[in-house]
Amino acid sequence: MKELRLMKGNEAIAEAAIRCGADGYFGYPITPQSEVLEYLMAERPYEKTGMVVLQAESEVAAINMVYGGAACGKKVLTSSSSPGISLKQEGISYIAGAELPCVIVNVVRGGPGLGTIQPSQSDYFQAVKGGGHGDYRLIVLAPASVQEMADFVKLGFDLAFKYRNPAMILTDGVIGQMMEKVELFESQPRLTKEEILKQTPWATVGKTPDRERNIVTSLILDSAIQEQHVNKLRDKYIEIEKNEVRYEKIQCDDAEYLFVAFGSSARICQKAVDMGRAKGIKVGLLRPITLFPFPKQVLFELADQVKGILDVEMNLGQMVEDVRLAVNGKVKVEHYGRYGGMIPSPDEVLLALENQIIGGK
Amino acid sequence: MSENITKESIIKEENCVYKRTNLLVDKALSYCPGCGHGTAHRLLMEVLEEMNIQSETIGIAPVGCAVLAYEFLDIDMQQAAHGRAPAVATAVKRLMPEKFVFTYQGDGDLAAIGTAETIHACNRGENITIIFINNGIYGMTGGQMAPTTLPGMKSSTSPYGREVETMGNPLKMTELVAQLPGTYYVTRQSVHTPGNVRKAKKALRKAMENQKLNKGLSFVEIVSNCNSGWKMTPVQSNKWMEENMFPFYPLGDIKVPVE
Amino acid sequence: MTEEIIIAGFGGQGVLSMGKILAYSGVMQNKEVSWMPSYGPEMRGGTANVTVIVSDERISSPVVNSFDTAIILNQQSMDKFEGNVKPGGLLVYDGNGITKHPTRKDINIYRVDANDEASKRGMLKVFNMIILGGFLKLKPIVAPEFIHKGLEKSLPKRHHGLIPDNEKAIDIGKEIIYPVNLLN
Numbered sequence: 001m002k003e004l005r006l007m008k009g010n011e012a013i014a015e016a017a018i019r020c021g022a023d024g025y026f027g028y029p030i031t032p033q034s035e036v037l038e039y040l041m042a043e044r045p046y047e048k049t050g051m052v053v054l055q056a057e058s059e060v061a062a063i064n065m066v067y068g069g070a071a072c073g074k075k076v077l078t079s080s081s082s083p084g085i086s087l088k089q090e091g092i093s094y095i096a097g098a099e100l101p102c103v104i105v106n107v108v109r110g111g112p113g114l115g116t117i118q119p120s121q122s123d124y125f126q127a128v129k130g131g132g133h134g135d136y137r138l139i140v141l142a143p144a145s146v147q148e149m150a151d152f153v154k155l156g157f158d159l160a161f162k163y164r165n166p167a168m169i170l171t172d173g174v175i176g177q178m179m180e181k182v183e184l185f186e187s188q189p190r191l192t193k194e195e196i197l198k199q200t201p202w203a204t205v206g207k208t209p210d211r212e213r214n215i216v217t218s219l220i221l222d223s224a225i226q227e228q229h230v231n232k233l234r235d236k237y238i239e240i241e242k243n244e245v246r247y248e249k250i251q252c253d254d255a256e257y258l259f260v261a262f263g264s265s266a267r268i269c270q271k272a273v274d275m276g277r278a279k280g281i282k283v284g285l286l287r288p289i290t291l292f293p294f295p296k297q298v299l300f301e302l303a304d305q306v307k308g309i310l311d312v313e314m315n316l317g318q319m320v321e322d323v324r325l326a327v328n329g330k331v332k333v334e335h336y337g338r339y340g341g342m343i344p345s346p347d348e349v350l351l352a353l354e355n356q357i358i359g360g361k
Numbered sequence: 362m363s364e365n366i367t368k369e370s371i372i373k374e375e376n377c378v379y380k381r382t383n384l385l386v387d388k389a390l391s392y393c394p395g396c397g398h399g400t401a402h403r404l405l406m407e408v409l410e411e412m413n414i415q416s417e418t419i420g421i422a423p424v425g426c427a428v429l430a431y432e433f434l435d436i437d438m439q440q441a442a443h444g445r446a447p448a449v450a451t452a453v454k455r456l457m458p459e460k461f462v463f464t465y466q467g468d469g470d471l472a473a474i475g476t477a478e479t480i481h482a483c484n485r486g487e488n489i490t491i492i493f494i495n496n497g498i499y500g501m502t503g504g505q506m507a508p509t510t511l512p513g514m515k516s517s518t519s520p521y522g523r524e525v526e527t528m529g530n531p532l533k534m535t536e537l538v539a540q541l542p543g544t545y546y547v548t549r550q551s552v553h554t555p556g557n558v559r560k561a562k563k564a565l566r567k568a569m570e571n572q573k574l575n576k577g578l579s580f581v582e583i584v585s586n587c588n589s590g591w592k593m594t595p596v597q598s599n600k601w602m603e604e605n606m607f608p609f610y611p612l613g614d615i616k617v618p619v620e
Numbered sequence: 621m622t623e624e625i626i627i628a629g630f631g632g633q634g635v636l637s638m639g640k641i642l643a644y645s646g647v648m649q650n651k652e653v654s655w656m657p658s659y660g661p662e663m664r665g666g667t668a669n670v671t672v673i674v675s676d677e678r679i680s681s682p683v684v685n686s687f688d689t690a691i692i693l694n695q696q697s698m699d700k701f702e703g704n705v706k707p708g709g710l711l712v713y714d715g716n717g718i719t720k721h722p723t724r725k726d727i728n729i730y731r732v733d734a735n736d737e738a739s740k741r742g743m744l745k746v747f748n749m750i751i752l753g754g755f756l757k758l759k760p761i762v763a764p765e766f767i768h769k770g771l772e773k774s775l776p777k778r779h780h781g782l783i784p785d786n787e788k789a790i791d792i793g794k795e796i797i798y799p800v801n802l803l804n
Binding site: 004006031032117173174177178179180181264267268270271272273274343345346347348 | 640643644647652653654655656657659679680681682683684685686773
């Protein structure tokens with residue numbers, strides 16, 4: 001029985017966490033994502049499912065709580081917004097190095113620095129290219145609706161556990177703060193101790209006589225072994241790129257021009273597509289749903305079909321680098337961006353397509 | 362007569378007065394000879410063995426000399442980022458309240474970079490044990506000044522001695538956390554003489570037992586030597602510790618549970 | 621049908637909750653809705669606004685910069701949003717505190733003096749519902765029975781006793797709204 005509700009994106013994250021049987025949430029307030037912790041504290045899941053909810057002393061502490069919980073095989077998550085996510089980067093690097101599954105939500109606000117609390121997509125590089133130190137990748141999901149906010153918590157955990165890799169939900173203040181209809185998936189129980197032992201035999205749950213001790217660490221002092229470890233990570237990332245690419249093609253079949261946009265920008269471009277089509281411009285939209293792995297192949301193919309591509313992001317131009325790598329010079333790729341908390345309007349985006357791509361040389 | 366005494370004639374079950382705990386992995390410790398870490402490791406593992414809680418215990422290793430503690434302790438362990446062990450332990454205990462959870466941290470880890478995590482875990486009264494090895498120096502990185510380095514004490518980053526006017530005062534973390542309502546048992550011990558070893562073990566046992574009572578955090582500081590970092594022989598370093606460290610960091614219970 | 625609405629006024633005037641009730645009512649009537657607020661410190665005493673879209677189709681962008689309807693509750697919002705009403709669109713405003721009245725000739729403009737009416741009747745708590753009533757008279761995008769259900773859904777249970785007052789306020793709004801500028 002699916003349940004229909006009107007809720008904020010941030011609330012959907014929290015509700016989905018409870019429903020997918022999360023064991024713990026650890027967070028610290030920061031605008032525009034504080035509703036996640038507020039919702040959880042109001043819902044008191046610790047009395048219903050036994051899920052632990054804790055307001056940590058800092059984002060640093062929160063991500064390390066996630067490390068501790070994930071190392072016990074538990075389903076744990078944290079959420080924050082850009083400055084807080086920067087603080088978490090050390091912990092995220094450790095989590096990636098120790099190959100721990102978890103979900104990290106970044107409801108992005110404009111930066112750099114303390115910046116603004118208004119929506120932005122300026123943490124694309126940080127999410128997709130690393131963020132913390134060392135050679136690692138996050139699985140990055142970019143929801144474009146409140147519905148996807150809920151669904152991607154579940155998907156994020158599934159992928160995180162499948163690959164023993166942290167998954168990030170990269171969203172922004174638009175999706176976090178707005179309310180839309182959500183069809184909530186059915187609640188699933190938290191895993192039992194036995195199920196955890198089966199799913200994550202490497203977890204630190206107490207050494208029993210039947211096995212060697214389990215150690216969760218990202219420290220490998222021997223360079224040769226560290227290199228092997230990084231090779232293993234690389235193979236995993238290749239596997240993820242092979243299996244987990246997700247995207248949405250909107251009106252691409254006959255498209256002569258293409259928008260590429262993720263998250264809230266994709267919603268804005270979707271309207272621009274409708275407006276463009278009404279004016280007789282054959283324009284489509286490719287919406288990457290996974291930012292890592294990036295939908296390279298479909299872009300490479302679409303580049304043969306369209307005359308030009310406009311990448312639209314709420315930043316100075318970050319994903320556009322990946323778009324250009326995928327297109328590999330086959331067709332013109334331009335970037336249109338608003339930033340600092342400014343949100344482009346659909347007509348503004350359509351105008352940019354007309355000026356930069358259609359009219360442009 | 363002496364030709365009748367052989368190794369084999371001595372090593373016999375009936376002559377055994379002391380046995381190495383099974384919970385220490387059979388591996389040479391990475392610590393410098395003379396360092397207190399080895400003894401602290403042993404005592405902790407003896408306590409777990411005597412309490413029969415190997416299968417219920419999760420330990421959190423720090424960054425610093427004890428970063429590799431998991432190489433030597435035969436229990437499930439996690440290695441935490443620098444200073445974050447109390448946050449890591451908080452989650453482990455909250456998610457598995459039936460388990461025994463301890464952190465094992467040095468002074469740089471616990472009293473400098475991890476000050477916030479230490480104080481907040483103590484203040485929340487997390488039902489865990491924090492073991493704090495204080496030798497007044499950063500051993501692992503090569504003898505730099507620690508938050509607990511004594512006034513006037515030399516280190517590689519205070520080569521003319523710690524000047525409190527410019528480098529600040531040593532931090533008495535243990536006295537500090539004893540003030541917090543969340544701590545249940547706070548004590549300072551050492552492991553440099555047989556008598557002190559016995560007392561330290563009792564303190565560790567009490568600290569682990571306390572987790573069954575669910576009354577808050579137990580905090581055990583062990584003032585230790587760092588003969589390498591202090592550039593002394595082990596014997597000299599123990600003497601120096603008695604003469605200089607103990608007056609500033611006096612041994613004994615600081616907060617004991619009131620029944 | 622797609623109706624893109626901006627509701628704007630001071631924080632504390634019930635701007636966000638008015639939008640919420642409208643959005644919930646739309647959900648009850650099985651419509652697609654989005655509710656996109658301004659957020660942050662400007663909500664605390666400053667201006668607050670919310671974009672509500674109610675539609676029979678999937679909503680593409682929750683962010684728009686031109687509106688079918690603007691519901692304006694203070695001068696700052698009038699200054700900011702009068703120009704963003706689509707030609708032929710609707711502007712509804714409360715005259716209280718408005719010093720520079722709207723001047724556009726290419727849109728329908730209605731005034732509903734909800735603040736005065738609410739003070740007169742001792743109904744300040746449901747002042748925003750008087751405004752909403754005025755709007756619904758002009759654009760009945762959701763039916764009254766679904767407004768009732770929307771109120772039930774969006775108000776916490778302990779405030780359900782206030783639902784009759786809210787509905788009365790909607791009726792008052794329908795009575796007292798009057799045109800200022802009408803297109804032919």
